[in-house]
Amino acid sequence: MRRFKRIIVIVLHSVGIGATADPGEFGDQGADTLGHVCQYWQGTLKLPTLTRLGLGNIPRESPLMGVSAVKPLTSQVGKMKPASADIDSLNGHWELMGTFVNPPLDTFPNGFPLPLINRIETFSNRKVLLNRPASVIAALKGFGEQESKEGDLIVYSSNDSVLQVSANEAVVSVNELYRICRYIRFMVDESRLRIGRIIARPFVGESPSDFKLTNNRQDLTIVPPTDTALELLTERHVPVAGIGSLIDLFSGRGITTQFDSRESNFKQLLEAVKTQVTGLVFADLGSLDEAGHARNPRGYGLALMQIDSQLNKIMTQLTPTDLMMITADQGNDPTYSGTGHTREYVPLIAASPNANGGQLGIRSTLSDLGATILSNFKIHNQLPGTSFLDQIS
Structure with missing residues (x-):
């Protein structure tokens, strides 16, 4: 099984790719962040990097308008279903790294006591x-x-x-x-x-x-109730660089390197890719979620195109011993009612130079990503999730 010296995980905050089979429990029937943003832009949304990486090859009921499937597919693609009881940034990021909030946290639809x-x-x-x-x-x-x-x-x-x-x-x-x-x-x-x-x-x-x-x-x-994949990595002396709001979401636990927070998340990520040659680089590029909450599909599309350009610059820094995985923490459909997050599948793209492409299927939990990271660094654990490292290799 091929293993990678470095894994770069990029979380596209709130980029859902269609409602899950259980959206009725959350009142999110018909939510589709990417699908509806592409429809709003009438096929003019320019995402060349994500398209090249196979965004349009991820299985959906209907294709993303203006995002074509590519042949041959050079990345491994799929989507993941959230298993957490809630849909927010905390739950999504924690689940990616193998832990859950249980029971559900308190919410305050009528204000605080x-x-x-x-x-x-x-x-x-x-x-x-x-x-x-x-x-x-x-x-x-x-x-x-x-x-x-x-x-x-x-x-x-x-x-x-x-x-x-x-x-x-x-x-x-x-x-x-x-x-x-x-x-x-x-x-x-x-x-x-x-x-x-x-x-x-x-x-x-x-x-x-x-x-x-x-x-x-x-x-x-709040502090994660159990160790996360991040802590298991650092316990085994695998360096972990953290970028963006996820540092706060994990209360800094399991993060060995942080970068100048006065710089943009992208500049911090670029610095991490240039300086940390082994271990995990874990980044949240941000800037999308606010447009989702504001129900601003135009602003969402503009931010997404900017991130696509940034991803292209990261791609040029990858070596054959790197694995880059792109995903999201939840959906936030900017065309939907209300202002809250939406229960959706999240995209999964795994890319490495000179690697073969293929389908990773529909994963039953976001924790499969954390399990794959731990498997790559030969860390045995009992966290939830099933590794897909063998499919990438």
Whole structure:
């Protein structure tokens, strides 16, 4: 069996490829992130790198408009079905690395309990605004001006198990916002509430027309209940470079190398590919999920085309001993109702220079990816998932 010196995993945040067989449980019938974005662009969405890698060869009920199947297929392609009980970034990333959130985390469709809000106000000495589920764009447009004038905190949730806190950096410093969110994380962990992420979402701007998020986001997550593939790798002295929000999603556990967070995720990934020649490079390229939540298919397509161009630059750095795997954590159909994630299959592309192409089929869990990584580095474990390394080899 061929093994690789280095594996590069790239998570295209929220790029689903069609509803699973169980979307009715989540109210997501008919969701299809990639399919609907391609339809919105009427076949003009330019994804040459992903097309060359076999995106159009992944089995679907109907072809992706404007994304053709390629012959001969030089990559191994398929799709994976999420097995987690919830659909959000935390669950998706954890499942990729072989662990699950069980039982499901708490969500807050009617806002957070007043005792929690009161404690946030007392600790911060600031008034809480909103306290309802909302997209970050709606939260800033609706309450950013009041927050900026009065020094309040915008606290909001989503369909996921998150508590988000936004404040204008000119009014509430980033360090103060981090301090408030650390207190909320501690307070929640000491209570009976099970909230997956406390997220600091600072923004800048002087009016609703120019409010925008900064790169100073910070996610404070619950700790994975079991070891993940990342920790098993580092225990065996396999280097693991982490890039993007996934570092926070795993609470930094199992990550041996981080890069300058002031740089874009792509620049960090390019630096990692150039400098770390063995082990795992695990990257989340981001930038897509916000367009999904905002139900903005045009913005989603523009971001996807930019990422496609970036992937081409990564491809030029691969050696014959590299394996690159491209996937996603969940769907977020920007043409769907509401603002939440959507229960979908995620694409799976495994590519290596001079490798043969083929089909990996429909995998029953995202954990097959983590199992494949561990198998490659000869790490025996009892985490869920079935390796497909032999099919790649």
